[in-house]
Amino acid sequence: MKGSRILLVDDEVVFTTNMSKLLTNRGYFVTPVNSGDSAIRELEENDFDVVVLDLKMPGMDGITTLKEIKKLDLFTETLILTGHGSIDTAMEAIKLGAYDYLTKPCEIDELVAKIEGAWEKKDDALKEDMQEKIQKVVESPKSAFSLFGKKKSKK
Amino acid sequence: MEKNEAIHSSAHERHVDELQERRKHYYSRFFRRFAFLIITFFLIPLLLMGWGINIYYTKFARDRMTSSFHAQVDNHRKIIELFLRQRSSKLQLIANTHSKDYLSKVSNLARVFEMINLEDSSITDLGVIDGHGRHLAYIGPYDLMDKNYSNAFWFKEVMEKGLYVSDMFMGFRKVPHFIMAVTRTEKGERWILRATIDTEVFRSLVENVRIGKTGEVYLLNRKGVFQTSPRFRGKIMEKVPFPVESVHEGTRIRVLEGDTDDKERSISRRIVAQTWLTEPRWMLVVTQDYSEAFSDVNHANRATLAFLFLSALAILIVTVIITKYMIEVIKRRDVEADQLNKQLMQAGKLASVGELSAGVAHEINNPLAIILTERQILLDLMGQTPDLDKDFNDALLESLSQVDVQVQRCKRITHNLLRFSRRTTSVIETVNLNEFIEEVIELMEREAKTSGIKFMPDLEEGLPPLLTDPSQLQQVFLNMINNAIDAHEGSSYGSIHISTRSDDHTQGVQVVFADTGSGISEKDLEKIFDPFFTTKAVGKGTGLGLSICYSIMKRLGGDISVQSEPGKGTIFNLFLPYSPPPDLKESIDEVLEV
Numbered sequence: 001m002k003g004s005r006i007l008l009v010d011d012e013v014v015f016t017t018n019m020s021k022l023l024t025n026r027g028y029f030v031t032p033v034n035s036g037d038s039a040i041r042e043l044e045e046n047d048f049d050v051v052v053l054d055l056k057m058p059g060m061d062g063i064t065t066l067k068e069i070k071k072l073d074l075f076t077e078t079l080i081l082t083g084h085g086s087i088d089t090a091m092e093a094i095k096l097g098a099y100d101y102l103t104k105p106c107e108i109d110e111l112v113a114k115i116e117g118a119w120e121k122k123d124d125a126l127k128e129d130m131q132e133k134i135q136k137v138v139e140s141p142k143s144a145f146s147l148f149g150k151k152k153s154k155k
Numbered sequence: 156m157e158k159n160e161a162i163h164s165s166a167h168e169r170h171v172d173e174l175q176e177r178r179k180h181y182y183s184r185f186f187r188r189f190a191f192l193i194i195t196f197f198l199i200p201l202l203l204m205g206w207g208i209n210i211y212y213t214k215f216a217r218d219r220m221t222s223s224f225h226a227q228v229d230n231h232r233k234i235i236e237l238f239l240r241q242r243s244s245k246l247q248l249i250a251n252t253h254s255k256d257y258l259s260k261v262s263n264l265a266r267v268f269e270m271i272n273l274e275d276s277s278i279t280d281l282g283v284i285d286g287h288g289r290h291l292a293y294i295g296p297y298d299l300m301d302k303n304y305s306n307a308f309w310f311k312e313v314m315e316k317g318l319y320v321s322d323m324f325m326g327f328r329k330v331p332h333f334i335m336a337v338t339r340t341e342k343g344e345r346w347i348l349r350a351t352i353d354t355e356v357f358r359s360l361v362e363n364v365r366i367g368k369t370g371e372v373y374l375l376n377r378k379g380v381f382q383t384s385p386r387f388r389g390k391i392m393e394k395v396p397f398p399v400e401s402v403h404e405g406t407r408i409r410v411l412e413g414d415t416d417d418k419e420r421s422i423s424r425r426i427v428a429q430t431w432l433t434e435p436r437w438m439l440v441v442t443q444d445y446s447e448a449f450s451d452v453n454h455a456n457r458a459t460l461a462f463l464f465l466s467a468l469a470i471l472i473v474t475v476i477i478t479k480y481m482i483e484v485i486k487r488r489d490v491e492a493d494q495l496n497k498q499l500m501q502a503g504k505l506a507s508v509g510e511l512s513a514g515v516a517h518e519i520n521n522p523l524a525i526i527l528t529e530r531q532i533l534l535d536l537m538g539q540t541p542d543l544d545k546d547f548n549d550a551l552l553e554s555l556s557q558v559d560v561q562v563q564r565c566k567r568i569t570h571n572l573l574r575f576s577r578r579t580t581s582v583i584e585t586v587n588l589n590e591f592i593e594e595v596i597e598l599m600e601r602e603a604k605t606s607g608i609k610f611m612p613d614l615e616e617g618l619p620p621l622l623t624d625p626s627q628l629q630q631v632f633l634n635m636i637n638n639a640i641d642a643h644e645g646s647s648y649g650s651i652h653i654s655t656r657s658d659d660h661t662q663g664v665q666v667v668f669a670d671t672g673s674g675i676s677e678k679d680l681e682k683i684f685d686p687f688f689t690t691k692a693v694g695k696g697t698g699l700g701l702s703i704c705y706s707i708m709k710r711l712g713g714d715i716s717v718q719s720e721p722g723k724g725t726i727f728n729l730f731l732p733y734s735p736p737p738d739l740k741e742s743i744d745e746v747l748e749v
Binding site for chain 1: 562
């Protein structure tokens with residue numbers, strides 16, 4: 001969906017720059033970062049709908065970054081984009097909770113389609129969560145403070 | 156490139172030749188060493204045993220032979236002494252039981268003579284002689300009544316000792332004979348009873364003894380004169396040509412070495428046993444050729460030698476057979492090891508190339524992704540710039556489209572590389588192989604037809620269904636058919652035979668792809684499954700097709716091999732197991748769990 005907030009994580013600066021332009025052209029808000037650490041920092045401070053994550057990166061690699069993201073317990077969905085093309089690693093990523101994977105090089109339309117899918121999933125989860133919370137508030141109005149008082153949209 | 160390849164290939168052949176040559180040396184060295192060791196370890200104990208047995212047996216046999224010789228000599232001596240003692244006892248008895256006066260009467264003496272010779276006629280004559288050597292009476296074949304023996308050598312002896320047995324002598328009779336005389340003292344006067352012993356009877360006692368073919372028995376007196384005729388050399392009353400040993404007690408046995416006698420006749424090596432009689436002092440000699448006496452020993456020695464020789468020969472033959480057999484086994488093992496090494500090398504090569512490919516693919520994918528994004532940016536920019544020159548716009552679009560085509564091409568290559576490095580997953584399904592092949596044929600039919608190639612399937616009916624990965628199998632089969640079609644390039648027609656045969660013994664199916672194409676040279680056959688090896692034109696083949704097929708077949712638990720004759724065609728033999736190997740199943744189960 002246009003207006004979605006995308007965190008683009010890849011160690012290739014040219015790639016993140018280009019991809020940011022392309023995705024921005026297509027109506028997304030893109031924050032490009034070039035390492036796993038930066039990605040985690042961004043996620044801690046800002047809300048994102050979808051993280052597009054490269055697997056093979058120097059320093060904190062994609063799998064570790066994904067694990068860290070999962071620790072943050074966010075609604076954000078993670079889409080794996082890898083040049084590695086290794087099904088085993090991609091499968092591992094999916095096991096760890098990634099939404100899906102794409103192999104580089106891929107067409108922008110393919111990526112956009114996957115981002116949309118991820119956003120929908122995130123949106124569904126968010127809606128469901130909201131529903132649950134409303135239900136809880138209806139049942140116990142006092143809990144509204146604790147449920148909606150969070151700065152970030154955590155689960 | 157080709158030159159490099161040729162140099163590499165000839166270096167490889169040289170290496171193989173050197174290896175073969177080294178192996179040959181190794182085999183022959185091994186043969187010599189092993190044969191030497193076996194022969195040494197078997198022959199030495201055998202020879203030692205043979206030698207030991209021989210020494211022991213020879214000593215044993217020689218001792219027995221010697222003691223038997225000893226016994227024979229003793230027996231003969233006893234017989235001779237008994238004979239003589241009997242005669243002397245008889246004379247003694249007659250002298251002691253009859254008076255001189257009685258015996259001096261010829262008629263009485265004749266009667267006594269008759270009585271003595273009643274049992275055996277061993278006494279030729281009998282005489283009674285007074286103390287002065289005169290004959291008082293005589294009975295015998297000669298006329299000796301007038302003889303006076305007072306000066307005869309025996310007369311003095313008998314008068315001194317009371318009993319006398321003479322040596323053989325010719326005497327008045329001119330025939331060899333010996334006498335025996337006893338004395339008796341009667342009324343203070345000594346008289347003599349003297350008898351001549353029949354030498355024929357006596358000599359037959361000694362001379363008729365037969366010991367083998369070469370044995371002889373004879374008697375010698377102290378002066379070395381024959382008292383009986385020996386069987387071979389010499390005659391009675393002749394002197395022996397060698398000195399006679401002095402009188403000794405007991406029996407002596409010795410071996411006389413071969414020699415020649417005074418008449419230049421050769422005397423072979425002999426064993427001689429000798430013993431002295433007590434009265435008279437004659438030496439009894441028993442002799443036999445050494446070779447005959449010890450013929451048993453010699454025979455046994457020869458038998459032992461023959462046995463040793465045969466045993467050694469048997470060991471030699473067995474050694475040669477065993478060693479040859481072992482070398483054959485080693486050769487077979489070496490060939491198997493070579494094949495295994497080759498497979499290992501191929502696997503190692505594939506593995507290392509696989510690793511490399513995965514790395515390369517990844518590194519290429521990243522710039523490719525950037526190229527694609529750049530292209531997309533340009534496209535976006537073009538979309539945002541409506542007043543672009545149309546020709547420029549078209550040319551740019553075409554270039555960008557070409558960029559896309561080439562990027563996709565690169566992507567295919569990297570995808571293949573990654574596939575080759577097995578970084579793709581498998582999905583195991585039940586596959587009806589015949590139907591599957593027919594589908595693949597259908598897929599390729601059009602392309603084959605345009606090249607004038609006919610498919611000739613020969614599929615076994617009732618083939619058991621396989622548990623395998625159809626997508627990977629399809630890739631293999633497509634590759635086989637593609638290669639077969641490409642092999643017909645330049646010819647207007649051809650055929651591809653595809654056959655399936657189940658084999659319950661190996662629990663799998665043999666699939667054969669045989670084409671009538673150009674074939675593959677022997678040199679290329681070795682490298683056919685190597686990654687990046689291709690004989691196709693640049694840009695037409697990546698050289699990965701058969702490597703991928705090889706990897707897939709191995710991964711599916713099968714096998715692939717190739718035979719080819721340049722100009723006639725190529726046959727690919729594929730083996731597919733009824734069910735995939737357990738490790739593949741496990742990896743799939745893991746993926747399916749996701």
